[in-house]
Amino acid sequence: ETGVTQSPTHLIKTRGQQVTLRCSSQSGHNTVSWYQQALGQGPQFIFQYYREEENGRGNFPPRFSGLQFPNYSSELNVNALELDDSALYLCASSSGTGGFSYNSPLHFGNGTRLTVT
Amino acid sequence: AQSVTQPDIHITVSEGASLELRCNYSYGATPYLFWYVQSPGQGLQLLLKYFSGDTLVQGIKGFEAEFKRSQSSFNLRKPSVHWSDAAEYFCAVGARPGGGADGLTFGKGTHLIIQP
Numbered sequence: 227e228t229g230v231t232q233s234p235t236h237l238i239k240t241r242g243q244q245v246t247l248r249c250s251s252q253s254g255h256n257t258v259s260w261y262q263q264a265l266g267q268g269p270q271f272i273f274q275y276y277r278e279e280e281n282g283r284g285n286f287p288p289r290f291s292g293l294q295f296p297n298y299s300s301e302l303n304v305n306a307l308e309l310d311d312s313a314l315y316l317c318a319s320s321s322g323t324g325g326f327s328y329n330s331p332l333h334f335g336n337g338t339r340l341t342v343t
Numbered sequence: 344a345q346s347v348t349q350p351d352i353h354i355t356v357s358e359g360a361s362l363e364l365r366c367n368y369s370y371g372a373t374p375y376l377f378w379y380v381q382s383p384g385q386g387l388q389l390l391l392k393y394f395s396g397d398t399l400v401q402g403i404k405g406f407e408a409e410f411k412r413s414q415s416s417f418n419l420r421k422p423s424v425h426w427s428d429a430a431e432y433f434c435a436v437g438a439r440p441g442g443g444a445d446g447l448t449f450g451k452g453t454h455l456i457i458q459p
Contacts, residue, residue: 230386268435268449271442273446282444284446316386320440321441330441331377335386
């Protein structure tokens with residue numbers, strides 16, 4: 227069973243730039259979620275995708291956007307990067323119907339460490 | 344709105360001693376509760392979960408947790424810790440096993456230090 231994989235592992239960007247992070251879901255999982263974990267904090271929910279549509283979103287501005295592809299892989303895009311966007315970005319996958327994963331808890335990848343200078 | 348409080352930022356325990364990490368949650372309905380562990384530079388690994396039924400749940404690596412509705416608590420325990428248990432531990436609550444439309448809400452974590 228292949229777990230959740232994320233790329234790249236580390237990334238350095240300049241304020242104002244745009245970034246794309248990538249995630250491959252665990253085999254058999256059809257739902258993907260993204261979380262932001264600032265240093266010393268717990269993860270915060272950004273959004274969730276099911277059947278290529280966003281079906282849940284946390285308190286993040288529209289410059290955080292995502293995509294889910296037919297093979298259930300996903301991208302997180304962040305525009306106009308700010309210094310406070312520096313964090314570990316975690317992708318998690320799960321399975322279920324209606325996108326709300328009635329049976330499956332989240333399985334996380336190892337994350338992408340984004341540094342904005 | 345759902346929320347999670349982990350009152351202890353750091354806990355130091357001697358190897359072989361017992362462990363209890365506290366977690367209090369706020370949620371309007373029956374919660375789905377989780378404990379995750381994170382080693383430095385790594386993602387989150389699920390230790391155990393509570394969905395319904397027996398309030399004492401067993402997880403991996405010898406961990407267990409007890410759901411107490413009256414106290415809105417879901418404390419994590421281990422009878423004898425090993426040096427490899429040193430890590431960051433997160434408690435989380437959600438409306439669904441996978442988080443639902445509002446995702447999972449995590450506490451700020453408890454940093455566990457193991458003394459030899």
